[in-house]
Each structure stands twice: as C-alpha cells, then as structure tokens.
Amino acid sequence: MKFTRKAQAKWKGSGKEGTGHLSTASNVLKETPYSFHTRFEDKQGTNPEELIGAAYAGCFAMQLSFLLNEDGFTANSLNVNADVTFEDGSITQIVLDLEGDVPNIDCEKFQQIARKAKEVCPISKLLNTNIQLKISLNN
Known part of the structure; x- marks a missing residue:
C-alpha cells in the first residue's frame, strides 16, 4: 500500500x-x-514537538493493536502518552508510556508484542532519536 x-x-x-x-x-x-x-513558552497553539508526539503515540497504538490481533488478542484499551524532549536545538528523546488493558494476555507476552510494535511502527522508523518505551498492563 x-x-x-x-x-x-x-x-x-x-x-x-x-x-x-x-x-x-x-x-x-x-x-x-x-x-x-x-x-x-506554553502559550495557546501547537508546536512541532507535540505534533510529533501525537503522531507517534497514534501510530504506535494502532501498530500495537494490529500485532495484538495477529496473536489473537484484542485490547479493551491502549493508552499511549508520548513525552518529546527538546534540548539544545534537537529532539533528544521520546518516552512512550503505554498502559494497556488486554484480556487473557500475560505481562511477558504483552511486553514482547509492544517492543515489536515499537520496532516496526512507521514513525519509529522515521525518527532518529533515543526512543524509550514504558509499558504497564491492567487486566
């Protein structure tokens, strides 16, 4: 496609x-x-960093959903926060904080699929920065 x-x-x-x-x-x-x-200065409006964060969080959540489906799981919810750090003229880090509610999956399997989603997400491939993933599962 x-x-x-x-x-x-x-x-x-x-x-x-x-x-x-x-x-x-x-x-x-x-x-x-x-x-x-x-x-x-945190005034009303948007900025490139929050748009990158929104794009990345959205792409990652959708990618993870597809990968979970491939393994026979369907999430009740996947909540992803993206913290994009701008420092000295560069985006130096993005922290993805994932909270999932996925029935019948164990923590190890959820982490494995989430790490794969981080690797194959198109926005992950695009960005050339330190990307970290935090994962929590609520069953």
Whole structure:
C-alpha cells in the first residue's frame, strides 16, 4: 500500500516575533496557530514537538493493536502518552508510556508484542532519536 498525506505550514515574520499556521488536507488542523511562544513558552497553539508526539503515540497504538490481533488478542484499551524532549536545538528523546488493558494476555507476552510494535511502527522508523518505551498492563 502506498499513499501520500499532505500538510502545510505558513510562516510570517521573524523566528521569535513571527507567527505561523499549520493545516492538513483532512482539515483536522486548519490554520492552527504556532509560534516561538507556543513552542517555547506554553502559550495557546501547537508546536512541532507535540505534533510529533501525537503522531507517534497514534501510530504506535494502532501498530500495537494490529500485532495484538495477529496473536489473537484484542485490547479493551491502549493508552499511549508520548513525552518529546527538546534540548539544545534537537529532539533528544521520546518516552512512550503505554498502559494497556488486554484480556487473557500475560505481562511477558504483552511486553514482547509492544517492543515489536515499537520496532516496526512507521514513525519509529522515521525518527532518529533515543526512543524509550514504558509499558504497564491492567487486566
């Protein structure tokens, strides 16, 4: 399967005083504001790091769901938090914190499948950083 997804960034002004807007073809993001202030000062709007975190958490959860299904399991829920660390001009680490509720699976099997999902998730393959995975299972 091959497809292309489209997103657009518009920026006006300088790096610190300027402002930008992000949009996606699906219109989930439509002129969503971002700026120096939303990236570095916790102002209202989005930023590249949280978008990467959302993309990675979503991709990983879906990949894990597929792998669980391949082994005969179906999750009641998979909750994934992604903490993206920006330091000195680089994304230096991403911590995925996974909490799963999967009937009839033992902890070791769940961890094995989750580690595989981390390896084969398309966003994992894309990112060139230290990616850590934290796992907890609630049965």
